[in-house]
Amino acid sequence: MKLLDQAVNVAQRIGGQVHLRSLRDAFATLMPFFVLAGLMVLLNNTLIKPEGILSGFISNATLTHWQQVGNSIVNGSLNFISVLIAGAIAYHLCQNKGYADPIAPVLLSIATVVIFMPESIHLTDVLTQKSVTVTGGISFASTGSAGMFVGILTGLVVTSLFIRLANAKRLQVNISGGAIPPAVVRSFNTLIPIMLTMIVFALFSFAVQSLSGMDVNTLIATLIQQPLKSVTTSLPGFLLITTVANLFFSVGIHQGVISGALLDPFLLNNMQENTLAFAQHQDIPNIICMAFKDTFGVMGGSGNTIALLIAIYLFSRKADYRDIAKLSTAPCLFNISEPIIFGLPIVFNPVLIIPFVLAPVISLTTAYYATAWGWINHVTVQIPWTTPPIISGFLATGGDWRASVLQALLIAITVCFYLPFLKFAERVAMAQAASSQG
C-alpha cells in the first residue's frame, strides 16, 4: 500500500502543520459568527424587509428600524473579520505550539492589524454624496473581508515572533524574589517581547507605506489575497481541490484536511463578500463560496452520499448494504457521512470511489452554471454545514425555492450515476463472499 502510506504522509504533514492547523481551528471557532451573520442578513431581507411580508401590519420605517439589530451583528462579525481572525489565530497557534499564556499574542495580533491600517480613509458623505478623506477613523473596508488575509497573516506572524521573543531568556526582566506574586513576574517577563513585537511591526508598516505608497492592508489584499483567491475559487481550481480532497477521503482520510487548509479561507472570503452584497442589495460578486460547496457538493455528506443511500434503498438486494443504509440515514440527513463511508465501505472500494469522487463534480458544475445562467439565486447566506439538503438550498440562496428544486434534481441525477457502480460493487462483494466460503 505505497499510495496509502503516501496519502497518510501528506495528510499528516498538512493536518499536523501547526500554522495550517491553527488556521482551521480559528475558522472553526469563528463559524458561529458567520452563521449568525448569515441568518441575520436572511432575516433582514425576508421577514423584516420594508415592503415585505410584514409590511401590511408594520410600517416600513419601523421595519427599517428593526433591521438595526441584524446590521449591528453583521458589523460585529463579517465587517470586523480581520480583527477577529487575527485574535482567533493567535490563540490557536499558542495552543498548538504549547505556549501557555495566549493573552499577550492575541492582543498583539489585534493591535498589529490596526497598525497595518491606513492612516487616512476615504469615505462618502451621505448628504452631499461627495468623497472625502478623513483621518482618525477605521473603516470596515480594512476590518472586513478585504482585510481577512491580513488578519490571518498577522495572527500567524506576530504570534510566531512573539513566542520566539518570549522564550528568549535574555529578554526577560528578572525581578525574582519570594514576595512577588507570580502574575507580576509573568507580566514583567513579557514586557520587552510585547514592546519589541509592536515596534517591529510598526516600523515594518511605516517602511511599506513609505516605500510603496500603499498601506500593508491594501498591499496584501491586492498582491496576495486577490490572486490566490481567483485561482482557488475559479471553477477549475475549486473542482480540482475538492476532487483531491475527496480522493483523500476515499483512502480514509477526512477531506477537511485538504479543503480546510487550502480552500476554506478563500471560500469564506467569497462568502462574506456575497453576504455583504446581499445585505446591501448589490450584485452578488461570487458564485463559488463556502455555503455553495456545502449546499451542492456535500449533500448527505462528502461525496453526495445521500444519493448513494437512496440508490441502496431503491435498488440494493444485499442485506448488509441495506442494514448500513438504515444505520446511516439519520446522520446522512444532516450531511454526516462517516457511517456509510466506513461502514459500507466506500473507503478502499475501487468501484464506489469513482462515483464518490465524481458525483460532487457533477453537482457542483451543474449548480455553478445554473447560478451563472440565473436559474437560481447566488448563494449568499452562510448556513451550518449540518443543514439538511433541500432546506439548505432554500436558506443558502436567501430563500429561493428553485435552489431546492435543483438540489432534488441533482440528487436524482447522482442517484442514477451511483447506481451502475453500486450494482457492480455488489456483484464484486457477493463474488468475494462466495469465493471465501467455497
Add this chain to the structure above:
Amino acid sequence: MIKIMLVCNAGMSTSMLMNKMVEAAKQQDIDAEIWAIPDAKLNEEWKKADVILLGPQVSYLKSRVETITAGSVPVEAIPMLDYGRMNGPGVLAMAIKMKK
C-alpha cells in the same frame, strides 16, 4: 472507572458512536465516561482521558497525539468497519483492553 475520549474531524460522527458505547457500557455494568471532541480540542482535553480513540478519518493524527501526550495515554485508531457500523460494544471492549 474508565475515561474514553473519541476524536474526529468535527466531533459529529464520533458522538454517535459515543452514544452506542455509553449504551453498551450501561448494559454491561461498566463504569465509563465517554466523550467525543473535534480534533481542534485535543490540546485542551487529552489530560482528562485514560484512553484516546481516533475516528479512522483522522487516524493520521496518531503521531501528533503521541507527541502531545508524550506517550502517557494509549491512543489507537478505531477500525473502519467497527466505526462505520457503529459497533459500540466492540469499540468499548477495545478501549478497555487498551487501558490495561
